[in-house]
Amino acid sequence: MLSLLGGIFLGWSLGANDASNAFGSAVSSRMVKFWTAGILASLFVVLGAILEGRAGIETLQGLTSLTLKMAVVSSVAAAVTVSLMTLLGLPVSTSQAVVGTILGIGFLNKQLNMAGLGKVVACWFGTPIGGLLIAILVYRLLAVLYNRSRIDMFESDILLRLALIVAGSYAAYTLGANNVANVTAVFVGAGQLSVFSASVLGGLSIALGILTFSRGVMETVGKKLVRLDPFSALVVVLAEGLTVHFYTWIGVPVSTSQAVIGAVLGVGIVKGINTVSRRTLTNILIGWMLTPAIASFVAVALYFIANLRFIIEP
Amino acid sequence: MLTFLFKKERQLETLIYHYIENLGLIQKHFSKAMNICLKEGASDDFSFCMDQAHKFESRADDYRDEINELMYSRALIPESREDIMALLERVDEIPRSFEQILNMIRTQKIAFPEFLVLDIHELLRISMESCDMMAKQIDVLIKKKEGIRALMSTIDQNESHCDHIERRIITKLFDSDLEPFLKLQLKEMVIVMGEISDQAERVSKMVNIMTMKRRV
Numbered sequence: 285m286l287s288l289l290g291g292i293f294l295g296w297s298l299g300a301n302d303a304s305n306a307f308g309s310a311v312s313s314r315m316v317k318f319w320t321a322g323i324l325a326s327l328f329v330v331l332g333a334i335l336e337g338r339a340g341i342e343t344l345q346g347l348t349s350l351t352l353k354m355a356v357v358s359s360v361a362a363a364v365t366v367s368l369m370t371l372l373g374l375p376v377s378t379s380q381a382v383v384g385t386i387l388g389i390g391f392l393n394k395q396l397n398m399a400g401l402g403k404v405v406a407c408w409f410g411t412p413i414g415g416l417l418i419a420i421l422v423y424r425l426l427a428v429l430y431n432r433s434r435i436d437m438f439e440s441d442i443l444l445r446l447a448l449i450v451a452g453s454y455a456a457y458t459l460g461a462n463n464v465a466n467v468t469a470v471f472v473g474a475g476q477l478s479v480f481s482a483s484v485l486g487g488l489s490i491a492l493g494i495l496t497f498s499r500g501v502m503e504t505v506g507k508k509l510v511r512l513d514p515f516s517a518l519v520v521v522l523a524e525g526l527t528v529h530f531y532t533w534i535g536v537p538v539s540t541s542q543a544v545i546g547a548v549l550g551v552g553i554v555k556g557i558n559t560v561s562r563r564t565l566t567n568i569l570i571g572w573m574l575t576p577a578i579a580s581f582v583a584v585a586l587y588f589i590a591n592l593r594f595i596i597e598p
Numbered sequence: 599m600l601t602f603l604f605k606k607e608r609q610l611e612t613l614i615y616h617y618i619e620n621l622g623l624i625q626k627h628f629s630k631a632m633n634i635c636l637k638e639g640a641s642d643d644f645s646f647c648m649d650q651a652h653k654f655e656s657r658a659d660d661y662r663d664e665i666n667e668l669m670y671s672r673a674l675i676p677e678s679r680e681d682i683m684a685l686l687e688r689v690d691e692i693p694r695s696f697e698q699i700l701n702m703i704r705t706q707k708i709a710f711p712e713f714l715v716l717d718i719h720e721l722l723r724i725s726m727e728s729c730d731m732m733a734k735q736i737d738v739l740i741k742k743k744e745g746i747r748a749l750m751s752t753i754d755q756n757e758s759h760c761d762h763i764e765r766r767i768i769t770k771l772f773d774s775d776l777e778p779f780l781k782l783q784l785k786e787m788v789i790v791m792g793e794i795s796d797q798a799e800r801v802s803k804m805v806n807i808m809t810m811k812r813r814v
Contacts, residue, residue, distance in 0.1 A: 442607055514677060
């Protein structure tokens with residue numbers, strides 16, 4: 285159980301940070317109470333992890349073969365990287381951090397599934413682009429329906445609020461389905477957990493993060509989305525959910541934050557406005573490139589430290 | 599549709615319609631009071647209508663308080679909340695002008711000279727027409743129907759017309775042999791009367807912006 289703590293911590297921080305991508309806009313604008321959002325997000329994260337988490341777990345465990353010690357080092361290294369990048373104020377993807385640590389350990393192992401890695405990296409490029417394209421499509425489609433609808437102002441407000449709750453729940457479902465692999469896949473690879481128990485444990489640890497520590501992030505980070513009008517915020521959450529769900533079917537864990545940024549850019553293109561500043565984009569790009577590199581380095585360093593006793597023993 | 603799910607929103611809608619209906623009642627009593635005043639001066643009938651207008655004005659304040667209270671308890675999405683609060687605040691300027699005019703007549707004992715009566719009738723008629731159209735525009739906004747721009751354009755024309763009448767009245771006033779004090783007193787009153795159509799136009803423009811904001 286102790287060896288799983290690194291994974292649980294990673295799941296907790298993922299829940300605390302990434303739930304805002306699903307419900308941040310609704311909570312920070314006070315359209316939905318935090319506890320309603322938190323409970324819904326937790327339920328759907330666990331549901332997503334159990335029902336559709338398998339594919340991602342199988343992809344990540346297939347990247348390299350790990351011993352239990354390597355799995356522990358990998359999850360701790362990923363957690364350290366995420367914390368470090370957060371402290372530096374750089375946007376960080378847990379998926380990239382986890383793949384980076386597996387990569388680092390894989391190098392030490394000299395066992396790396398290059399085809400699997402190629403697929404994962406290709407999906408990293410595809411996430412923001414997918415978010416952008418889906419957001420454009422969803423915006424145009426929903427806008428036609430919305431503008432043609434004969435519902436009055438109050439009904440459209442009611443529908444918008446309901447839609448934000450449904451879209452947020454869906455995005456939470458895809459977060460669980462897609463990102464549970466980041467939390468516990470290494471333990472499946474190390475033979476410590478079955479796929480099902482990894483899904484349950486991963487889902488629960490993400491839910492724990494949502495319920496205990498996501499409030500502040502939802503109320504502050506979510507405001508970035510609320511600068512958009514509620515309709516655009518709905519499109520962003522929906523596009524993010526659809527993008528992440530698409531990669532869940534492929535079986536590759538991706539960053540929900542990067543999908544959101546892509547979607548926000550997409551909405552900006554449709555509306556002809558700048559939704560993301562150049563500075564934010566630069567930071568994202570830096571974080572995007574640095575995360576896997578730092579995670580690999582941290583994993584190698586931690587693995588080296590964990591094995592020091594073999595050197596000093598007579 | 600969806601009434602069972604969001605009770606607060608439905609309550610709010612009802613209250614807004616009550617507020618608008620009430621605005622119509624204030625307007626009705628104001629018009630009556632002004633017609634009496636222009637015909638026979640500040641008589642008892644005038645006082646009765648003025649009191650009625652005041653009663654409905656107080657009721658409008660109650661409706662507004664209730665609406666604000668409901669909105670603070672998270673009815674509607676934040677953008678709509680802000681818009682409706684700002685809209686009602688602007689609309690509220692109109693009954694305030696009505697009350698101000700009636701109060702001026704009663705407290706300053708204003709009597710309208712004969713040569714101004716027709717123009718003042720005309721100014722009030724067009725201003726009341728603008729207020730009716732403004733209320734209709736708010737209904738169109740809530741019901742998400744067509745026709746906001748057409749109403750806005752008519753209200754805009756009315757406002758120009760009122761400005762023209764206002765200038766004409768003031769010119770006539772200062773061309774007359776009335777005492778300077780009376781001239782200034784009446785001028786002040788005419789300016790407040792002119793403010794009604796100005797305010798209706800401001801509300802109308804705001805409604806138009808709200809519609810454009812809601813179009814995606």
